[in-house]
Amino acid sequence: MSRRHPDHLPQIVVIAKEPVPGRVKTRLTPPFSPEQAAVLAEAALRDSLRAVAAAPAGQRVLALDGLPGDWLPPGLVVVPQRGAGLDERLAAAFSDAHRLRPGPVVLIGMDTPQVTPALLEEAGAALTEHDAVYGPAADGGFWLLGLRRPDPALLLGVPMSAPETGKLQLDRLERAGLGVRLLPELTDVDTAADAATVAAQAPGSCFAAALRELGR
Template identity: 35%
Template structure:
């Protein structure tokens, strides 16, 4: 199979910066701690999928000790080199398009993923990567109307422009754009992500080890 580059779009899990929509339920520190667990889980699954290079595209600063330690430990434990890149300024679409373009210019298809969908495990990542051998794109939609993964073998900025991010229209608009482009794509089943306090119940049921902090 042609290697596929997994690009994780991630925020450093600082209190008041990451998972702010969960702060009413968890507080700033609790939301940041959950963001850290979700990020580490996502990173571990991306490495375990073994479909190609793994890249952390991060904000606000790739040079902080948090990211340096995370990459060093992962590379040492997995034996896989990890690329660490900085997100550019701009809205989410601008940042994702830039990351995708950079990855495609390296000569492989790309899969852009976030860190808030724990059901996006190594097996599912591998299956979605395999679909890019016969499709222009792939998509993992989530229950709130967004998506947790967008895979691409080529790029068109229409997929990222004028999208109302963090709304229930994201996946449906992306499908419309893919159809307008005349591209073929493959979708997974509907997945669960963790964005709002109401999602915490589902997380506790499906992934209790992620829902609870270590004592």
């Protein structure tokens, strides 16, 4: 674990939706029902939040679309998501966290339950020497973005949820002259095939347990 003083550690932000049937993980239906997809989404969110809770951080923030549930561990500051498109919501999450506690910010979503505290610590440490840290996702997006100096202009207007999202976001960072540290690629849980892959990578996770309980 990091020996840096908490004041010198980055914030870690999770941007997430309340796991309500029909509103989350809609690409899992079919083969899963909306209720089953919500169960898997909640399990992934629990895993993500537990990893954040165990990683060194100056502050831990949940940028939430919806209401907190019993899946929320203690110690996280909850702020509502703002904005229309995902680019606006990501930019707002960075801005709101930075407003609460100025300094570097590392942001992840709720789609990578295999994320570990060690990966998050690596991301935070990278911001001591780099302007940005970037975790590519197997679907062409990204699972983590960290900025030493958060700036909405680095995100606004980047097309999200598209095969080229990651490339365009990375291009935006590099065109801004930022030095970027790359992290290992992870698989986002979007499809049933993704769910099986991720569960196999993290067999002890809440997500893997939920998938087994659903008979998959």
